[in-house]
Amino acid sequence: MTDNPMAFDLSRITPRRPGRRRRCFLLLGFLALACWATLDALYHFVYHHHRVTAAVAVRPPPSPQPERIYIASVHWNTEAILRSHWNEAVIRLAEKWGAGNVFVSVFESGSWDNTKGALRDLDRDLDRLGVRRNITLSPTTHREEISAIPSSEGWVDTPRGQKELRRIPYLARIRNWTLRPLEDLQRQGILFDKILFLGDVVFTVDDIIALLRTNDGVYSAACSLDFMRPPAYYDTFALRDSEGDGHLMPTWPYFRSTDSRNALLSMSPIPVKSCWNGIVAMPTEPFLSPTPLRFRGIPDSLAQFHLEASECCLIHADNPLSRALGVYLNPLVRVGYTGAAYAAVHPFWLSPRYIALGVWQSRLRRWLTTTFFQKFVVRRRVALWQANSNDRHEVGEFCLTDEMQVLIANGWAHV
């Protein structure tokens, strides 16, 4: 682009040409990539938005199916949410289903706020409605639990040189207590279709109707998606995608496996190996079989290898219905641990920018990371554990993580 193209000038320009061409190709390449990224993000947003809108448009009809539900719930320091949302939501649910079609089983222990007072209020209101229930308020505190003489089960030698009470068997024991009235009622000939495990979350009656209808009612378990600080989801300890992998990222689109991710994108029931996010519905049968399904922890001998698994993941591993019917996470049922968290994910919860970033972050993470080493560590420890005795087997191996959790006076700790 010289005004005066003398031979002498040209010879000086010529060597620069390849460089300019390279820059040109680079620019074109970059433009193509930017174009692809934009179109791809746009596609994902439009597709996802369309599916969310379609799903919102077909809210479940107002009358629930004639199903009998058994509500099981454990509480510890949950006074605030009980008083602001939970109690009222449970009452609404009981009214909707009819007092005779629900049973409420609550177990609380060791809260130091007035959770017990809030649950007494619920008890009174349920009584007024004529709803059958067992609301057990236990005076036992964490401090008392951990200062007990170590018994045969549920204790572990920790790296800090103490024998400490494992958190998971303790939680399993408490969750099991909420199931005891189910057996008593069965003996009286009173049966339920579904157990609804209700976490300390904000939810509506429509959420429950939608959850029970997950995958047209065919599932071994159906979970909501729970939010503490949206749009990050909350319970990572029990969630495993369709391949049994833990979450790829705590924010949308969460999953490493293609099946789980595609279902989330299309807002269909998401096939997973395990979930326990806020609210879970499960058919009652396995809990009432001759060898009843119950919550449990992994054996202490395995936990000793610095491994742990959520009782809420192991229950899916143990459930004989999991394979036949499938465990699903329902992305249409989004619950929150606060009113603000619930509001932030309704009716929509993702902005176009968020979707664009999420899609790309997920891609990069899938390209650049692997679960190989994590799995290798777990596999090696399980193999060492098995080497000590050949009848050892853990069906919930996909639930295992490199953790040790113990109860402490004011909560629990990783050690």
Ligand SMILES: *[C@@H]1O[C@H](CO)[C@@H](O)[C@H](O)[C@H]1NC(C)=O
């Ligand atoms: C869970 O419940 C069953 C049956 O009630 C019981 O045998 C089992 O020991 C319990 N597990 C734990 C960890 O408490």
Ligand SMILES: *[C@@H]1O[C@H](CO)[C@@H](O)[C@H](O)[C@H]1NC(C)=O
């Ligand atoms: C209520 O549940 C607790 C805990 O499982 C149990 O010990 C108690 O016997 C139950 N009470 C009634 C009246 O069924």
